[in-house]
Amino acid sequence: MDAVVKSFPARADQADIVRRRPSREEAEAAVRTLIEWVGDDPDREGLLDTPRRMVKAWEDLFRGYKLSAGEELDTVFEEVGGYGDIVLVRDIPFFSHCEHHIVPITGKAHIAYYPRDGVVGLSKLARVVDIFARRLQTQENLTAEISNSIDEHLKPRGLAILLEAEHMCMSMRGVQKHGVSTVTTGFTGVFRDDPSEQARFMMLIRGFKS
The missing domain is CATH 1.10.286.10 (GTP cyclohydrolase I, N-terminal domain)
Incomplete structure (x- = not known):
């Protein structure tokens, strides 16, 4: 065949x-x-x-190649009782693979946005992370793809993303430094323009952890 x-x-x-x-x-x-x-x-x-x-x-x-992030973000709920403040989903676990050595990347994603015309189901944000993570990646590109997809389809007033991950290509081979964390961020709208909003995002991620 x-x-x-x-x-x-x-x-x-x-x-x-x-x-x-x-x-x-x-x-x-x-x-x-x-x-x-x-x-x-x-x-x-x-x-x-x-x-x-x-x-x-x-x-x-690598099932992410067969899935569409846009389809996950197509449904927006407009009946939110006038809510317009920050929506944050934090500690989204993800597993990916380094495109240079095809060894695992493991980490967590944190996503926050200010709604414009409505909100998206919270599980959809986790699924978007999974779709792009389940491809051969660099962490920088993974951050950009998640950010661009959410920004394009949801059109929020502002979007903030932070990924923190350990790369097995650094832990298992090469310098062999276990436990090293790599952090990447992406900001649009009010998060990009107002440093105090970035600080609030960081506080919400870190401030309530035990």
Whole structure:
């Protein structure tokens, strides 16, 4: 059967690229090759089914390529009783993979916004984080993609995002420094223009933790 042709999501500064998607059989064969390359035997009992399992695992780990953040943000609730103050969802756990070494990134995201014409379901913000995280990423790009998507579809008066994460490419290899946290931020609207709003955002994230 011919492999499916799909359009891979592009970075903000790139056009969409249409590529031939390898078949499952080709993906499993690639895993066998890597197992042999590291020095093991893909035909021994413990590894015999690893190519199939790994390809299946990758379908889940990188499911974000098949999902749309825009669809998650399409529904806005306008009946909020006149509420117009800050909405904050903090400590959203996420798991991603470094695009340079394809090893895990684990962290938490904090998202706050000032509603303009309504609010979005709180779970939708967590799903947007998950959609972009479940792709090959850098933390900087992940922050920008989450921010741009929410800002484009929700059009809030201001949006603030903070991601804090540990990169296994720094913990497991290279300098091997465990526990180092990387922080990235994104601000739009009133958060970008008013430093006191940024300070409030930081206080709400940190101030009420035990």
